[in-house]
Amino acid sequence: MFKQLLYLFSWCKVLKTKQEIRKEIWDLLEQNNVATFPRPVHGRIPNFIGANVAAERLDELSLWKKARVIKSNPDSPQKWVRENALKHGKTVYMAIPRLKKEKCFLKLDPRKISNINIASTIKGAFRYGENVYPEEIEKLDVVIIGSVAVTKNGAKIGKGGGFSDLEYVILKNFGIIDDDTPTISTVHPLQIVNYALPMEHHDVPLDFIINRDEIIKTDNIYEKPIDIEWNLLGDRLKEIPILEKLKEKI
Numbered sequence: 001m002f003k004q005l006l007y008l009f010s011w012c013k014v015l016k017t018k019q020e021i022r023k024e025i026w027d028l029l030e031q032n033n034v035a036t037f038p039r040p041v042h043g044r045i046p047n048f049i050g051a052n053v054a055a056e057r058l059d060e061l062s063l064w065k066k067a068r069v070i071k072s073n074p075d076s077p078q079k080w081v082r083e084n085a086l087k088h089g090k091t092v093y094m095a096i097p098r099l100k101k102e103k104c105f106l107k108l109d110p111r112k113i114s115n116i117n118i119a120s121t122i123k124g125a126f127r128y129g130e131n132v133y134p135e136e137i138e139k140l141d142v143v144i145i146g147s148v149a150v151t152k153n154g155a156k157i158g159k160g161g162g163f164s165d166l167e168y169v170i171l172k173n174f175g176i177i178d179d180d181t182p183t184i185s186t187v188h189p190l191q192i193v194n195y196a197l198p199m200e201h202h203d204v205p206l207d208f209i210i211n212r213d214e215i216i217k218t219d220n221i222y223e224k225p226i227d228i229e230w231n232l233l234g235d236r237l238k239e240i241p242i243l244e245k246l247k248e249k250i
Contacts, residue, residue, distance in 0.1 A: 018157050018198055025149045028190050038076060045075035045146035045159050048188040050212035055080030055186055057210050063182055067141035069093070071105075071171065073164055074122050075146040081186055083120035086110045093137055094125055095167045102241040103131035134174045134242060140181055143168065145204060147185040154205035154220030155197035156185060166240075168204045169228050173246055179224050184208040192216075202229050 016024070026042045029035040034049045041047065058064045058081065071093045072082050085092050092108040106129030108119055118124035145164055147156045158164050171177045183204055189211045199205065205222035208215060228246070230237070237243050 015195070016198075019160070021157055021193070021197065022148050022160065025191055025193075029188060032190060034188055034190065043159060045073065045077060045148065046188075046191070047076040048191075050188060051077040051186060052080040053212040054188075054210050055084045057212070057215055058084060058184070058186075060215060061208070064142060064184075069138045069140050070142040070144060071095075071137075071140050071167075071177075072144040073146040074125065076122075078144055078146055078186060079120050079122075081144050082108070082125075083116055086113060086116045086120060091138065092120075093132075093140070094129070095163065096126075096131070098161075098163060099167070099170075099240045099242060101131065102245060103133050104240075104242050105132050105134060105137060106130065107132045107137070134170055134176065137171065137174070137176045140171065140177050143171075143177060143181055143183045143204075145183055145185045145206065147187055147191065147206070149191055149193050149197060150185055150187055150206060150209050151193055151195075151197055152209070152216055152218055154207070154218040154222050155199045156203070156206050157197055162202075165202050165204050165225065166228070169202070169225050170242060170246065172226070173228065182207045183224075184210060186210045189213060201225060202232065 029041055029046050029048060035041045036047045036049055067090060069091045070085050072078050074094050082092050089110050094106045096104055096106060106125050108125060108129050113119045113128045119128040148159055149157045183206050185206050199222055202225050205220050206218050207220055208217055
């Protein structure tokens with residue numbers, strides 16, 4: 001109940017739309033010359049100078065050291081996270097773009113990869129990865145999420161596609177993750193804002209924010225989503241094969 005009250009209070013303070021906030025952050029990164037390839041960063045999870053350093057800071061987290069299996073977003077700034085994980089012998093799962101296939105995740109097994117640097121890129125993941133069904137995924141220890149803007153109370157905004165949140169609830173429905181599975185995002189310090197973000201019930205909050213300078217354990221005031229909000233999917237239901245299968249299962 002306390003978390004719900006905080007959630008409602010944070011909504012009352014929101015003065016900007018998600019898209020306004022995204023543009024503000026994308027512009028800020030470009031104007032401060034910290035955005036990096038691929039550019040422009042508008043419309044993307046922005047890649048930034050220092051993304052490799054932020055990824056290295058993961059090693060300071062005991063939960064990361066213990067993790068054997070992780071799921072990561074496929075975006076460029078988290079390339080370093082995927083590389084870090086593979087170098088340390090962790091299995092990495094990554095969703096294919098827009099979940100277009102029923103086998104909608106790629107499994108990257110470090111024991112079967114000859115070039116970890118290449119395998120940690122988006123193109124390399126398709127070269128070295130194995131397509132798997134969600135039910136074939138091992139229990140995840142950590143979920144890495146790409147963000148455009150974040151706050152220290154656990155709120156985050158992505159690039160607007162909604163696929164990261166959808167992947168999360170799909171995995172939850174298959175019992176691969178639960179509310180205790182840590183959610184982490186690596187960002188540039190300029191992506192951390194000090195005003196409320198418009199979080200909705202299907203948005204996945206963060207437990208940790210990591211940048212080049214520090215690890216932030218968030219004061220997460222948001223509930224993690226429980227189920228797929230079928231009424232919000234519209235035509236996506238026909239475009240994502242695994243959703244049809246999941247709906248039949250339910």
